[in-house]
Amino acid sequence: MEISNQHLLAWVEEVRRLCKPEQVVMCDGSEAERERLVKECVSAGELIALNQDKLPGCYLHRSAPHDVARTEQLTFVCTPTRAETGTLANWMSPEDARTKLTALYDGAMRGRVMYVIPFLMGPPGSTFSKVGVEITDSRYVVLNMRIMTRVGAPALQHLGDSGDFTRCLHSLGDLSPERRFICHFPQDNTVWSVGSGYGGNALLGKKCMALRIASYLGRKEGWLAEHMLVVGVQRPDGKVRYLTGAFPSACGKTNLAMLVPPQNFAGWKVWTVGDDIAWLRPGPDGRLWAVNPEAGFFGVVPGTSSKTNPNAMEMIRRNTIYTNVALRPDGTVWWEGHDDPPPERCLDWQGREWTPASKEKAAHPNSRFTVSATQCRSISPEFDNPRGVPIDAILFGARRRDTIPLVFEARNWQHGTFLGATLTSETTAAATGAVGVLRRDPMAMLPFLGYDVGDYWQNWLDVGSRLTRPPRVFRVNWFRTGPDGNFLWPGFGDNMRVLKWVIDRCDDRAAGSETCIGTVPARNALDRQGLDLKDAALDALLRVDPVEWSQAVSAQAEFLVNAGDRVPPAIRAEHARLAARVREALP
Ligand code: GTP
Ligand code: SPV
Ligand code: MN
Numbered sequence: 001m002e003i004s005n006q007h008l009l010a011w012v013e014e015v016r017r018l019c020k021p022e023q024v025v026m027c028d029g030s031e032a033e034r035e036r037l038v039k040e041c042v043s044a045g046e047l048i049a050l051n052q053d054k055l056p057g058c059y060l061h062r063s064a065p066h067d068v069a070r071t072e073q074l075t076f077v078c079t080p081t082r083a084e085t086g087t088l089a090n091w092m093s094p095e096d097a098r099t100k101l102t103a104l105y106d107g108a109m110r111g112r113v114m115y116v117i118p119f120l121m122g123p124p125g126s127t128f129s130k131v132g133v134e135i136t137d138s139r140y141v142v143l144n145m146r147i148m149t150r151v152g153a154p155a156l157q158h159l160g161d162s163g164d165f166t167r168c169l170h171s172l173g174d175l176s177p178e179r180r181f182i183c184h185f186p187q188d189n190t191v192w193s194v195g196s197g198y199g200g201n202a203l204l205g206k207k208c209m210a211l212r213i214a215s216y217l218g219r220k221e222g223w224l225a226e227h228m229l230v231v232g233v234q235r236p237d238g239k240v241r242y243l244t245g246a247f248p249s250a251c252g253k254t255n256l257a258m259l260v261p262p263q264n265f266a267g268w269k270v271w272t273v274g275d276d277i278a279w280l281r282p283g284p285d286g287r288l289w290a291v292n293p294e295a296g297f298f299g300v301v302p303g304t305s306s307k308t309n310p311n312a313m314e315m316i317r318r319n320t321i322y323t324n325v326a327l328r329p330d331g332t333v334w335w336e337g338h339d340d341p342p343p344e345r346c347l348d349w350q351g352r353e354w355t356p357a358s359k360e361k362a363a364h365p366n367s368r369f370t371v372s373a374t375q376c377r378s379i380s381p382e383f384d385n386p387r388g389v390p391i392d393a394i395l396f397g398a399r400r401r402d403t404i405p406l407v408f409e410a411r412n413w414q415h416g417t418f419l420g421a422t423l424t425s426e427t428t429a430a431a432t433g434a435v436g437v438l439r440r441d442p443m444a445m446l447p448f449l450g451y452d453v454g455d456y457w458q459n460w461l462d463v464g465s466r467l468t469r470p471p472r473v474f475r476v477n478w479f480r481t482g483p484d485g486n487f488l489w490p491g492f493g494d495n496m497r498v499l500k501w502v503i504d505r506c507d508d509r510a511a512g513s514e515t516c517i518g519t520v521p522a523r524n525a526l527d528r529q530g531l532d533l534k535d536a537a538l539d540a541l542l543r544v545d546p547v548e549w550s551q552a553v554s555a556q557a558e559f560l561v562n563a564g565d566r567v568p569p570a571i572r573a574e575h576a577r578l579a580a581r582v583r584e585a586l587p
Contacts, residue, residue, distance in 0.1 A: 001028040003118075003156065007163030008133060012116055015135050015169060020107045021114035027142055029152030037139050046140055050322070051331030057319035060327055061140055063198050064175045065350055068324055069366045070200040070207070070249075070431045072447050075182040077212065079451070086452030087564045088442075097183040097192070104179055104194045108171040109137045117142060118165075119149035120158050121210050121279075121293035126386035128279050128291045130217070131159045132166040132209045141170060141202050143321060147296040147370050149205045166190070166213055168204035172197050184208060186216035186450050199298060199323075199368060210277045210293045211448035218279070219451060219459045222466070227444045228278035229253040230290050232380050232389065233503050236267025241503050243471070244278050244290055245395040246420065246444040249430030250366070252397060252478060252491075254299040258311040258378055261496040264530040268496060271380035272311075272373075273389055275299065280391065286468030289388040297376070300430070301325050301367040303337040308492045311378045312369075313339070321370040324349040326362035335363035365429035392506045397476040398425030398441065403548045404477040406489055406526075406541040407498045408518040409505060413464035415518070416473025418574035421457050422556050426479075440559050454566025461570055474502055475518070480541055488541050490531070497527045515544040516581035546585040553579045 122129030180195030274292025
């Protein structure tokens with residue numbers, strides 16, 4: 001492909017000299033390019049062609065066994081001072097990072113092809129949208145980026161002669177975690193990643209650019225880059241309201257984004273705008289507007305079934321790249337939670353013989369599908385709208401066995417910002433490390449902050465102050481358990497019942513009951529038609545226990561100290577107010 005942008009050409013030449021590839025290929029996003037890459041991947045063993053009758057256009061990729069999730073401890077924000085990065089993200093000085101990584105990139109592409117991928121994040125023709133260019137030596141990365149972003153002409157058109165693009169450099173290196181670094185240089189609009197071929201470590205448009213770099217740009221330019229799903233919820237009268245949801249990794253964004261309402265919700269429909277990332281800006285009308293910068297879904301596979309997510313099941317039957325799932329003898333795929341029972345035998349995610357007697361899981365818990373948004377039957381007609389969609393409600397959700405009710409509403413934007421700021425969740429397989437450990441994850445952005453968290457919260461407050469019709473803010477928790485350890489709430493499609501209460505609150509037509517933490521649904525305000533949920537279970541789901549909350553308030557105080565000295569006074573004030581209300585509620 002012919003590229004005339006001098007800034008881009010100069011950068012490509014600079015990287016070529018450093019990485020010393022045998023060949024440089026400019027990616028254009030064409031079908032011919034896809035066919036060529038797939039063919040090369042299949043013959044090199046980087047992709048396994050699946051049964052093309054049953055799963056047309058589908059392939060399986062197995063990543064290196066130690067390269068199956070984001071590695072947060074190897075991810076750095078490289079600002080001139082440590083204070084700019086703040087206390088929650090890992091910091092490395094830009095000089096150290098450049099020295100270390102230059103040595104790793106030097107000659108790293110010898111004998112290999114260097115691919116140059118111009119990509120657009122956001123709809124073509126939108127003021128929201130930003131251009132990135134990823135240089136990589138991984139064909140798998142190219143194939144994924146082609147699905148996850150708008151590659152080629154849309155990017156080059158948006159860029160024109162400008163040098164304003166995020167420079168994303170990626171090399172597989174030797175895939176060793178010892179020599180793996182994911183470094184962000186917000187001031188230089190640059191990402192350098194080496195040593196991993198997996199997801200958020202390697203598809204640099206996603207977490208690296210669209211969250212870490214974009215959050216920094218958003219602060220400079222007065223907008224928000226968030227780890228959020230975006231959906232339109234259509235009522236039986238045809239009115240659609242849009243809401244976003246910030247949930248930590250593997251806590252239910254994709255599932256909520258593609259929700260199919262239960263049977264007795266005739267006339268209700270959920271439209272998918274995005275499942276992972278939202279860019280939000282105040283509009284001239286004083287409302288908050290959102291776009292999904294991505295073009296596809298990189299979704300968690302385990303647990304996906306016709307019961308939990310029928311839209312996704314239908315979507316991933318064709319033109320899908322599967323990563324780290326199990327392979328059945330007939331060339332189809334399987335995973336824990338699949339519609340089909342465990343196969344008598346298959347190959348696990350590492351290609352080893354597996355039977356139901358095997359101790360390990362057949363699919364990796366963080367195995368993923370990559371698929372174009374155009375294949376999603378619930379995709380919103382507004383998906384490509386350059387103006388975005390106006391947001392009426394923001395949900396903060398996370399995995400909590402206890403303390404947090406199924407849903408409650410914040411008093412206002414500032415209180416809502418505080419709810420997001422103090423979000424805690426049990427860790428999941430989406431990142432390496434222990435699973436099920438409770439940790440603070442402000443706005444579900446802990447692993448994706450591009451600058452100091454106190455400044456980040458201030459940006460939320462500043463954006464809110466420019467809104468005359470700010471979204472209402474809610475906290476949700478699908479994961480509260482009973483004494484038997486089982487989830488109290490059925491979740492998935494039944495989450496529609498919570499969405500309905502949220503939408504009705506926005507219309508001032510759902511009853512709430514005030515508590516010390518916010519407004520929970522009144523006893524009969526949550527639609528339970530067709531759901532076998534006993535009063536006692538509902539009470540347990542909605543219970544606000546002041547004793548549990550007084551412990552939570554102490555833990556929050558500690559966190560607000562650790563968050564550094566740039567925590568906005570308004571956030572501390574919200575904490576003090578909560579503490580006082582909880583104290584009053586104590587028996
Ligand atoms: P990332 O792509 O990592 O950002 O994850 P995500 O937030 O999109 O999470 P996803 O929707 O893929 O769900 C992750 C896991 O949570 C899957 O195993 C789901 O089956 C499970 N899950 C999602 N929604 C619910 C729910 O409502 N209830 C319960 N119990 N589990 C859920
Ligand atoms: C997440 O971990 O939040 C993901 C997957 O969405 S990854 O692209 O690997 O970050
Ligand atoms: Mn995510």
